[in-house]
Amino acid sequence: MYLAELRAGGEWPFVLDLHPRLTVVVGLGHERSHRLAALVNGALCGRLDGLDGIVRVDGQEHRLTAELVAALGIPPEINVVLRASDLPGARVLEADDDPAPPPPPPPPPPEEPEESAELIDARLALLQAREARAGAELALAAGRIALDPDARPAMIAAEGALETARRKRGDAAERVRSTQAALDAARAEAAERRADTRAHADRRSALEGRRQELLTALGTTPTDPTPVAEALAELRRVEALPPRPVDEALALADAWTALQERRAQVPPPRVAPTSLVEAALETLEAARIEHTLAHEMARLDDLTPEDARDIEAAHAAVVEAGEKVENSRRPRPLARRRLEAVRAAEQGLLERLGLSSYHAYLLRTAPGLSTPVRQERADRADAALADAEAVWEELHAPAADDERAQELAAETNRVRAAAFDLLGDDPGVDVEGALRALRRPVDAEPACRELLAALDAVGASPETGADPAASASAWLAYADEDHARRAALQAELGGLQSDLDELAADAARSEDPDAPDAPDEQAAVTPAESSVTVQVFTRLEAQLDEARAAFEAATEREEVARRARNQASSRLENARSAELRVVSLCEELTGATAAHQQAAMRVEELEHSEVERRAAAAPALATPPMPRAPEVDLSEVEVDELEVYVLARLVGQRSVGQAGSLPLVIEDAFAGLPVETTEKAIGVLERFTAAFQLIYLSDDPEIEAWARLFGPKGASVRRFLSPQSLSAT
Numbered sequence: 001m002y003l004a005e006l007r008a009g010g011e012w013p014f015v016l017d018l019h020p021r022l023t024v025v026v027g028l029g030h031e032r033s034h035r036l037a038a039l040v041n042g043a044l045c046g047r048l049d050g051l052d053g054i055v056r057v058d059g060q061e062h063r064l065t066a067e068l069v070a071a072l073g074i075p076p077e078i079n080v081v082l083r084a085s086d087l088p089g090a091r092v093l094e095a096d097d098d099p100a101p102p103p104p105p106p107p108p109p110p111e112e113p114e115e116s117a118e119l120i121d122a123r124l125a126l127l128q129a130r131e132a133r134a135g136a137e138l139a140l141a142a143g144r145i146a147l148d149p150d151a152r153p154a155m156i157a158a159e160g161a162l163e164t165a166r167r168k169r170g171d172a173a174e175r176v177r178s179t180q181a182a183l184d185a186a187r188a189e190a191a192e193r194r195a196d197t198r199a200h201a202d203r204r205s206a207l208e209g210r211r212q213e214l215l216t217a218l219g220t221t222p223t224d225p226t227p228v229a230e231a232l233a234e235l236r237r238v239e240a241l242p243p244r245p246v247d248e249a250l251a252l253a254d255a256w257t258a259l260q261e262r263r264a265q266v267p268p269p270r271v272a273p274t275s276l277v278e279a280a281l282e283t284l285e286a287a288r289i290e291h292t293l294a295h296e297m298a299r300l301d302d303l304t305p306e307d308a309r310d311i312e313a314a315h316a317a318v319v320e321a322g323e324k325v326e327n328s329r330r331p332r333p334l335a336r337r338r339l340e341a342v343r344a345a346e347q348g349l350l351e352r353l354g355l356s357s358y359h360a361y362l363l364r365t366a367p368g369l370s371t372p373v374r375q376e377r378a379d380r381a382d383a384a385l386a387d388a389e390a391v392w393e394e395l396h397a398p399a400a401d402d403e404r405a406q407e408l409a410a411e412t413n414r415v416r417a418a419a420f421d422l423l424g425d426d427p428g429v430d431v432e433g434a435l436r437a438l439r440r441p442v443d444a445e446p447a448c449r450e451l452l453a454a455l456d457a458v459g460a461s462p463e464t465g466a467d468p469a470a471s472a473s474a475w476l477a478y479a480d481e482d483h484a485r486r487a488a489l490q491a492e493l494g495g496l497q498s499d500l501d502e503l504a505a506d507a508a509r510s511e512d513p514d515a516p517d518a519p520d521e522q523a524a525v526t527p528a529e530s531s532v533t534v535q536v537f538t539r540l541e542a543q544l545d546e547a548r549a550a551f552e553a554a555t556e557r558e559e560v561a562r563r564a565r566n567q568a569s570s571r572l573e574n575a576r577s578a579e580l581r582v583v584s585l586c587e588e589l590t591g592a593t594a595a596h597q598q599a600a601m602r603v604e605e606l607e608h609s610e611v612e613r614r615a616a617a618a619p620a621l622a623t624p625p626m627p628r629a630p631e632v633d634l635s636e637v638e639v640d641e642l643e644v645y646v647l648a649r650l651v652g653q654r655s656v657g658q659a660g661s662l663p664l665v666i667e668d669a670f671a672g673l674p675v676e677t678t679e680k681a682i683g684v685l686e687r688f689t690a691a692f693q694l695i696y697l698s699d700d701p702e703i704e705a706w707a708r709l710f711g712p713k714g715a716s717v718r719r720f721l722s723p724q725s726l727s728a729t
Contacts, residue, residue: 001659002693006053019716024696024707027720033697037081037667073657081665089636119606126599133592140585151575158568165558172551183540214493225479231451232472238447243439253435287388288428294381314346337473646684663693
């Protein structure tokens with residue numbers, strides 16, 4: 001909330017418009033400032049006392065009434081005036097003599113009729129019209145003094161001088177251009193001759209530089225790929241060998257055969273019926289077959305999703321490499337090596353995961369069998385195999401008193417257990433056949449170490465964990481590309497040598513004057529021709545310096561003439577503006593005079609009406625004495641306490657009811673303080689001008705100058721010219 005306008009009638013009529021941020025009111029004096037501050041504080045508390053005004057709340061204008069103050073929730077006891085006596089450390093001075101007791105109050109007289117607002121507005125309009133007429137008269141006198149009758153002849157003379165200077169400057173510029181063109185032509189001709197003599201040298205230098213680059217690139221001895229290729233072929237040969245029988249399995253098979261022969265020599269303690277034995281054997285064989293198949297299917301559970309992705313990626317690489325070889329009419333060795341490398345990588349991955357081929361992987365991943373079903377089938381197969389083996393052992397179990405048969409049975413179980421550990425699975429009935437059929441791949445570790453040594457010898461050692469065969473294939477492909485690159489460089493070197501030989505032949509023909517095909521343009525420049533060229537350059541440069549000096553002098557004269565013309569033009573423009581200004585001021589003076597006459601007639605008419613109205617009213621009472629502000633001693637005011645107090649007053653008025661922030665009236669509270677203390681207090685107020693409306697009542701010119709620093713958008717100064725008038729400055 002902020003006050004936009006205040007109006008008062010009665011014995012002290014005035015109209016005061018206020019700035020929404022900072023308003024400094026000067027010209028009131030001590031007592032009237034005290035009275036105005038009390039009027040503003042009373043109005044904001046709901047006690048208008050003949051004061052009228054306009055306030056703005058949330059962008060809306062409202063008339064200042066007691067009802068509005070109550071509706072906004074402003075407490076009736078609030079104090080929005082900051083006086084010197086309120087400052088911390090201030091001491092109110094008391095008079096030496098006690099004042100006489102006041103006389104008894106007279107009976108209340110009848111209320112005096114107030115002066116009409118229309119008369120107040122008319123008097124203010126008359127004062128403004130008088131000031132406007134005086135300003136128009138002063139402006140008209142100043143405009144007539146500014147008239148210049150000699151401006152037009154001076155402008156004509158300046159235009160003629162400028163045209164003459166421009167013509168002379170154009171002649172000097174043409175002379176400079178012609179001389180510069182002749183000098184440029186001579187220099188271009190000499191440069192062309194020098195360029196012809198340097199062309200062959202520059203080209204020869206460039207060819208020699210490129211030749212040295214090619215020799216440097218071809219200087220290193222190429223690495224022989226034969227050891228790496230042979231080591232890689234040996235590794236692949238070893239990996240391609242068929243698996244070999246295991247000596248430990250063969251020895252265990254011989255022991256099994258001998259044990260069976262010994263068991264055959266021992267008569268059976270009892271003979272079970274043939275039909276029962278055959279049925280038990282058939283059941284045992286079927287249980288073993290089902291056990292093998294179920295565990296083969298269940299073993300797929302050990303494959304993780306990452307293993308399945310690796311198998312699919314390796315097979316896709318094999319398919320892609322095979323298509324490149326098949327689709328090419330003449331497959332390159334690099335493509336075949338790539339195919340062999342990816343096949344070896346796929347087979348190694350399958351063997352590591354316990355798969356014989358990609359087809360076996362597809363069979364194991366065939367749809368229709370989920371993980372729980374496979375595991376349940378494996379569990380049933382294990383139970384069925386255990387039951388069948390128990391029945392078989394029961395049918396062939398020796399008598400309890402046959403110690404030899406029991407020892408052979410124990411030895412048989414031990415050999416079967418050893419065969420199970422070696423094979424990794426139950427060998428079934430044919431233990432000997434399973435052991436003799438066991439094969440293991442040939443150890444490729446020596447060939448792999450030989451390949452790593454060959455790669456290390458050529459400086460292509462693979463990283464830890466990398467496939468040596470793939471690294472060797474990649475290096476051999478790089479070696480093929482390096483060979484092709486060296487061949488291309490060798491061919492380019494031969495072409496450069498031919499160009500150098502041709503340039504040498506051209507240089508020899510140019511140096512030989514008797515050569516029939518020596519061009520005249522490439523002949524050496526003689527000393528006489530060189531001397532003549534220097535003389536021509538010297539003469540043309542001297543002429544160019546003279547032409548430039550003349551051009552600079554003409555330019556300076558033209559600049560002087562242009563400045564004179566500009567001054568004359570400005571003088572003529574000012575004279576024309578003065579003439580138009582005089583005409584306009586005459587019209588303004590006529591209007592101001594007419595407005596002043598109308599305002600005077602209106603005031604005279606309203607004053608006559610006011611006299612008649614007052615005559616009909618009761619006699620007016622004597623004007624009550626102006627209240628006096630107390631004298632205050634500010635010598636004990638501290639800067640820090642003052643800043644805190646001012647900040648507290650601002651915070652206390654920041655949010656009051658529905659009005660928000662209330663205006664703060666400063667009744668010349670800082671007068672008499674030291675300059676530094678006043679600046680500190682003013683600094684606190686300055687920081688809050690955007691959030692509060694400040695009304696500063698003071699006749700101090702420093703306060704007025706401080707307000708003018710904010711400009712018209714941040715502050716305004718209102719000056720009382722007389723008890724009944726107010727003018728904004």
